[in-house]
Amino acid sequence: MSAAAASTRARPSGRLGALLIGLGLSVALAACGTPRPPVNGRLPDPPAATPALTRVAAQVDVTGPRGPLDQNRREQALQGAASQGKAELLKRQIAAMSAFGDVDLYAGNDTRLLIDGPATFAAMFDAIGKARRQVLLESYIIEDADVSRQLADLLLQRRAQGVQVAIVYDAVGSLGTQDAYFDRMRQGGIAVCAFNPINPLKRTRYHRITHRDHRKMLIVDGETAFTGGINISAVYSSGSGGIGSRGPRKPARPDPQLADAPASAPASGPAPGAGDAAKEPDNGWRDTMIQVRGPAAQALHTLFRETWAQQQCEGPVAAATEVLPAARAPAGQQLMRVIPSTPNDPENRIYTLLLGSIRAAQRSVYLTMAYFAPGKDMVDALCDAASRGVDVQLILPSRSDFSPVMYAGRSHYERLLEAGVRIHELQDAVLHAKTAVIDGVVSTVGSSNMDWRSFVFNNEVNAVVLGEDFGDAMTRMFQRDVDASQAITLKRWQQRGLVQRGKEFFSRMFEQWW
Numbered sequence: 001m002s003a004a005a006a007s008t009r010a011r012p013s014g015r016l017g018a019l020l021i022g023l024g025l026s027v028a029l030a031a032c033g034t035p036r037p038p039v040n041g042r043l044p045d046p047p048a049a050t051p052a053l054t055r056v057a058a059q060v061d062v063t064g065p066r067g068p069l070d071q072n073r074r075e076q077a078l079q080g081a082a083s084q085g086k087a088e089l090l091k092r093q094i095a096a097m098s099a100f101g102d103v104d105l106y107a108g109n110d111t112r113l114l115i116d117g118p119a120t121f122a123a124m125f126d127a128i129g130k131a132r133r134q135v136l137l138e139s140y141i142i143e144d145a146d147v148s149r150q151l152a153d154l155l156l157q158r159r160a161q162g163v164q165v166a167i168v169y170d171a172v173g174s175l176g177t178q179d180a181y182f183d184r185m186r187q188g189g190i191a192v193c194a195f196n197p198i199n200p201l202k203r204t205r206y207h208r209i210t211h212r213d214h215r216k217m218l219i220v221d222g223e224t225a226f227t228g229g230i231n232i233s234a235v236y237s238s239g240s241g242g243i244g245s246r247g248p249r250k251p252a253r254p255d256p257q258l259a260d261a262p263a264s265a266p267a268s269g270p271a272p273g274a275g276d277a278a279k280e281p282d283n284g285w286r287d288t289m290i291q292v293r294g295p296a297a298q299a300l301h302t303l304f305r306e307t308w309a310q311q312q313c314e315g316p317v318a319a320a321t322e323v324l325p326a327a328r329a330p331a332g333q334q335l336m337r338v339i340p341s342t343p344n345d346p347e348n349r350i351y352t353l354l355l356g357s358i359r360a361a362q363r364s365v366y367l368t369m370a371y372f373a374p375g376k377d378m379v380d381a382l383c384d385a386a387s388r389g390v391d392v393q394l395i396l397p398s399r400s401d402f403s404p405v406m407y408a409g410r411s412h413y414e415r416l417l418e419a420g421v422r423i424h425e426l427q428d429a430v431l432h433a434k435t436a437v438i439d440g441v442v443s444t445v446g447s448s449n450m451d452w453r454s455f456v457f458n459n460e461v462n463a464v465v466l467g468e469d470f471g472d473a474m475t476r477m478f479q480r481d482v483d484a485s486q487a488i489t490l491k492r493w494q495q496r497g498l499v500q501r502g503k504e505f506f507s508r509m510f511e512q513w514w
Contacts, residue, residue, distance in 0.1 A: 051092070057078050077105070089362055109331055117230055117238070127224050128155065133221050138168040138217045139167075143177055164317075165189075168213065191314065193308065193311055216289075219300050221324070240284050286426060290465075351455050359381050363391065364438065371406075373405050374412065382421055387420060398427055426484060
C-alpha cells in the first residue's frame with residue numbers, strides 16, 4: 001500500500017498533520033520508481049520424491065539451547081518433529097525450503113498460539129512482570145491509548161526495579177502518538193528509539209522514507225518472545241469475539257450477493273466491501289501472535305539488536321548471552337525457523353518460503369491474510385496447487401481499514417475460484433492476521449502481509465513452526481475463522497455489479513504500490 005496509507009493503517013482515526021505528511025510520503029514513494037520483484041530468477045522445482053531424513057538433516061543447520069547441533073543431533077531434532085505425524089510431508093517441505101538456500105532451524109522450543117488482543121496483552125504483561133534482566137519491545141504502532149499507558153506504567157516500574165528496557169517504534173506507524181508519551185518513558189530511564197524519523201532534524205538515522213519497520217516483537221530476558229501481527233493499539237482491546245477475546249463471536253451473516261445461503265437465511269447486512277469499511281465492525285480486530293520460549297527467542301533478540309545498531313539508537317542493549325542463564329535446558333520440543341526480511345535483501349525470504357511451500361504442498365494450504373495483493377507468481381502457485389487436488393482455502397477480509405488492497409485482492413477471485421481455491425471472507429471483525437498452515441506441518445505466524453509493501457519496503461519477521469502438533473492448533477484456529485466467515489462462490493461472484501468490478505480493476509492497476 002502507499003506510504004500515506006501506512007501512516008494510518010491499524011488506527012481508528014487519523015489527524016490532519018498525519019494526512020499532510022502522508023501526502024508528502026506518497027510523492028516520495030512515487031519518485032522511487034517501480035519496485036523490483038520479491039523473487040529474482042526462476043523458482044527451483046519442488047522435490048520430485050520425499051528425501052531421506054539423513055539427506056534432509058545434511059541440508060539444514062540446527063541450533064539448540066546450547067548452540068549448533070552436529071549431524072546426529074540434527075537428525076534427532078528432525079525426527080522429533082517428524083514423529084508428531086505426517087513425516088513424509090514434513091521432510092518434503094524442509095527439502096523445498098533448502099532449495100532456496102540455507103535453512104536455519106532452532107530446536108527445543110515451547111510455543112503458544114495467542115488469538116486476538118486480550119489474550120496477547122495478558123501474556124505479554126505477565127512476561128514483562130516476571131522479567132529479571134531485560135525487556136525489548138519493537139512495534140510498528142505504539143498508540144497512546146489505555147493499553148499503551150498500562151504498558152508504559154509496567155515498563156517504568158520494571159525499569160525502576162533494575163530491569164533494562166529498550167523500545168523501537170516506527171516513526172510513521174506511530175505518527176499519531178504525542179512525543180510526551182515516549183518522553184515520559186525516557187525520563188524514567190527507558191531507552192526509546194524511533195525507526196527512520198520523519199523530522200529532518202533527526203535524520204541521522206534516516207535511510208528511505210518508504211522503508212518502515214512493520215515488525216511486532218517483545219523479547220524478555222532473551223528466552224521468552226512474542227511476534228505476529230498485533231500492534232500496541234486500542235483497536236485490539238476487545239478482540240474479535242473469537243478465542244482469546246471478550247464475548248462470543250457472532251455467526252457469519254449470509255450475503256445473498258456473494259454466497260450460496262439457505263433460502264430461509266436473512267439477507268441482512270451489506271455485501272462484502274460495501275461502504276469501503278466506513279462502519280467499524282461490532283467485534284473489533286481479529287489477529288494472531290505466537291509466544292516462544294527457547295532458542296528461537298534468542299534469534300528474535302538478535303534481530304532487535306541489529307535494528308538498534310542500524311538505526312544508531314542511543315544506549316547499549318545487552319546481548320542474549322549476557323541476560324540468559326548459564327545452564328539452559330530445552331524449553332520444549334518444537335522445531336522452528338525465524339525468517340526476517342528487509343528491503344535490502346536480494347530476495348524476500350518470507351515470500352520465497354510461502355511460495356516454495358505452496359508449490360511443494362501435497363494435501364492442504366490454509367492462508368489467513370489481512371492484506372492480499374499477491375501478484376501473479378503467488379496466484380499461479382495457489383491455482384496450480386488447487387488444480388492438482390490440494391485443498392487450498394483462503395480467509396480474507398470482508399472489510400478493511402485500507403480498501404484498495406482488498407479490492408486488488410478481489411480482482412484475483414474469479415481465477416482462484418475457477419481453479420478450485422475456496423475463499424472465505426471474515427465477517428463482523430477487521431481481519432489483521434497474517435498466518436498460514438501448509439500440509440499441516442509448516443505453520444507461520446508473523447507481521448508480513450501478502451502485498452508488495454510487506455515484500456519490498458518493510459522490515460518484517462515471521463515465526464515458522466515445523467511439525468503436526470502446532471499445525472493441528474493452527475488448523476483448528478483456521479476452521480473456527482471459517483465458521484465465522486462467508487463462503488464466496490464462483491456463480492455468485494460472477495454476478496457482482498459494475499461498481500465493484502470497477503473498483504477491482506483500478507485497484508489491480510496499482511497493486512504493486514499497495
